[in-house]
Amino acid sequence: MIRITISNLARDAGSASADLGRRSLGELSNEGTIALLEKFRALDPVENLEAEPEIVLETRLNKFVIRTIQQRLYLYNPRRIDEPALKLSAEQIVAEVDGTAAAARTRAPFPARQDSTPTGEFGDQAHLLPAPAPPENLLESSHRLALAAALVGLSGYVVYPALLPMPADPAPPFEAIHDVGQIEKLHSQVAGVYVTGNNPGDRGIALAEDGTLKLFELNADSSPSLLQSTFQVGRSAGAFAVSGRQIGGLILPLGKTTLRYAGETYRRVE
Amino acid sequence: MMLDVLLVVAVVLLALVAGAVALHRQNQQKIITQVARDFTRFKTEFQDYLGKTASPSDHPVADTEAPRKPPFRSTFQWSAPTPAGGIYRWEHIENSTAAPSIRPALRARITAFAPHQNFTLSTADLTEIDRQIDDGNLVTGAFRTGFAGWPELTIRARP
Numbered sequence: 001m002i003r004i005t006i007s008n009l010a011r012d013a014g015s016a017s018a019d020l021g022r023r024s025l026g027e028l029s030n031e032g033t034i035a036l037l038e039k040f041r042a043l044d045p046v047e048n049l050e051a052e053p054e055i056v057l058e059t060r061l062n063k064f065v066i067r068t069i070q071q072r073l074y075l076y077n078p079r080r081i082d083e084p085a086l087k088l089s090a091e092q093i094v095a096e097v098d099g100t101a102a103a104a105r106t107r108a109p110f111p112a113r114q115d116s117t118p119t120g121e122f123g124d125q126a127h128l129l130p131a132p133a134p135p136e137n138l139l140e141s142s143h144r145l146a147l148a149a150a151l152v153g154l155s156g157y158v159v160y161p162a163l164l165p166m167p168a169d170p171a172p173p174f175e176a177i178h179d180v181g182q183i184e185k186l187h188s189q190v191a192g193v194y195v196t197g198n199n200p201g202d203r204g205i206a207l208a209e210d211g212t213l214k215l216f217e218l219n220a221d222s223s224p225s226l227l228q229s230t231f232q233v234g235r236s237a238g239a240f241a242v243s244g245r246q247i248g249g250l251i252l253p254l255g256k257t258t259l260r261y262a263g264e265t266y267r268r269v270e
Numbered sequence: 271m272m273l274d275v276l277l278v279v280a281v282v283l284l285a286l287v288a289g290a291v292a293l294h295r296q297n298q299q300k301i302i303t304q305v306a307r308d309f310t311r312f313k314t315e316f317q318d319y320l321g322k323t324a325s326p327s328d329h330p331v332a333d334t335e336a337p338r339k340p341p342f343r344s345t346f347q348w349s350a351p352t353p354a355g356g357i358y359r360w361e362h363i364e365n366s367t368a369a370p371s372i373r374p375a376l377r378a379r380i381t382a383f384a385p386h387q388n389f390t391l392s393t394a395d396l397t398e399i400d401r402q403i404d405d406g407n408l409v410t411g412a413f414r415t416g417f418a419g420w421p422e423l424t425i426r427a428r429p
Contacts (some may be wrong), residue, residue, distance in 0.1 A: 157288050248418055
């Protein structure tokens with residue numbers, strides 16, 4: 001059943017007048033509604049123009065407004081006033097109102113476009129085409145190709161430094177000793193404080209048996225500047241060597257009291 | 271359609287990353303150029319000083335050893351941090367360690383002890399500086415990595 005409300009229209013929809021106002025006709029069957037709409041469609045054009053009558057059809061789920069122009073029926077969705085009217089027959093209108101039309105298709109009728117510009121108030125030249133299917137691809141192939149090229153180019157720009165050969169490590173290859181007993185023995189042998197001199201600006205290395213390393217520089221008016229790290233004992237070019245984290249090179253013991261590091265000779269003081 | 275969206279998003283994200291990388295590289299290049307310029311300036315100052323006050327056979331420049339000559343003064347702001355972190359230092363080199371040359375020598379270097387320990391130049395950056403002012407090799411020539419891996423430039427009087 002469809003609930004009917006008429007505006008500026010006689011109860012039988014055979015005539016229209018602006019004086020008639022808005023009235024409810026209660027509920028009608030689909031057949032009764034079709035008959036009413038057919039009568040409405042045949043309304044006198046002059047009365048129609050002056051009174052601007054309309055019929056509101058409602059169900060529990062849908063509400064539509066029907067107007068007639070030049071013997072044609074147009075369906076409007078009052079909830080979607082920005083969408084164009086649909087030119088439909090009385091039967092099609094009832095099918096839209098009771099939902100059978102929506103069930104029979106996968107797309108709603110309203111996402112549609114007009115193929116010509118309406119010339120009258122309701123677009124009497126208008127007839128509707130189905131809404132175009134959403135495009136499979138947003139981009140044209142040339143654009144996609146350009147974006148892919150940009151992607152490759154940008155990736156290359158970001159990663160190319162990693163592909164360049166690294167500058168040669170200034171330190172010669174170092175092979176750490178892993179034997180615990182040997183490490184302890186070498187740690188105790190090499191542990192001590194070594195300096196280049198005892199004037200401001202002279203530098204020193206303090207190696208402890210626990211594997212900690214301190215690099216320091218003597219200052220004129222304050223305590224030495226200090227850099228703390230750890231060290232490993234091992235071999236480099238066949239000789240005993242000490243390597244430390246972030247010290248920029250190997251420390252080479254030269255006998256029991258002397259170290260060579262970064263081009264300078266350090267002598268043991270403790 | 272989803273592939274297109276992903277492509278656009280990937281390009282935009284990568285463009286942002288590339289922009290950040292470019293900015294970082296530009297800043298790092300500025301630092302490299304500035305440090306190279308500082309070392310060059312210091313070298314020029316020292317060699318100019320030696321040209322006016324010393325002959326190649328003179329003693330190394332040191333107040334105690336060459337009292338008749340004015341001490342070397344640099345226009346550098348030595349206490350200010352370098353663009354790469356750390357601070358510049360300079361020192362005279364004794365003849366024994368400046369071998370085989372007996373020409374007066376001086377070493378300019380960067381140290382990065384606390385509170386200036388945030389030294390930001392990598393080996394690649396230092397190699398680039400070496401390429402600009404010396405032989406491009408950090409284990410040979412006048413510009414090398416020295417104490418704690420920090421750079422140092424040995425400067426001798428012009429022959």
